[in-house]
Amino acid sequence: MPSTPPQKDRFDDLALEGGRIGAHRAENPRLRGGVVVLWSIIAIVVLVAVGIFGTLIATGRVTLFPTPSATPTTIATAEPVIDTSYAVTVLNATTQSGLAGSLAQTIVAAGWASDRVTAGDASSKDFPTTTVFYSDPAEEGAARGLAQAIGGAAVTLSDAYASLAGGDGSKLLVVVIGADRTDAGATPAG
16 A cells, blocks of 8 residues: 655644644633632522521511501509599489489598589480599599599590589589499499
8 A cells, every 4th residue: 555645734834842722721720619619608508598588578477678566655644632622513424313412422421512512414314434524634633533532433634514614713523424333334333
């Protein structure tokens, strides 16, 4: 077999001493194995945390923007004071007769002068709860004292009965007897 030399091509004329030619890939000198592992761990931790937090939000256990809760407010009440300088009007707002006179006697026994306590019937007969009405916030202590003296009653600030006091500026407390003081009710009068 005849031996013919191969034909010349572009690779035959290369310099013997030259730099690298061609696709020689080497490892990036800045990329270290420890850095890759560290970033992988950080990515895993972040993804797990986001997954847990997302699950808590989805199930309603965590609220991103909670509405502020109302803070409970305490209402300061005046201390009960027995102040016999007040005139007292007792109105029976039930169908049972005689309750106003009986309660007026209880009030006189608690220290009020009999000429400062009046008894009568209310215009309505369906009042549910015995209530002491006062018309000035400064009278709350006296109203609570009267409520305590009659064995307990609700105390309400209202000017509904202010006309009973007259225009002379006299101090007046009004007790309206409710159904809770009747024979069928739960609280005895006095």
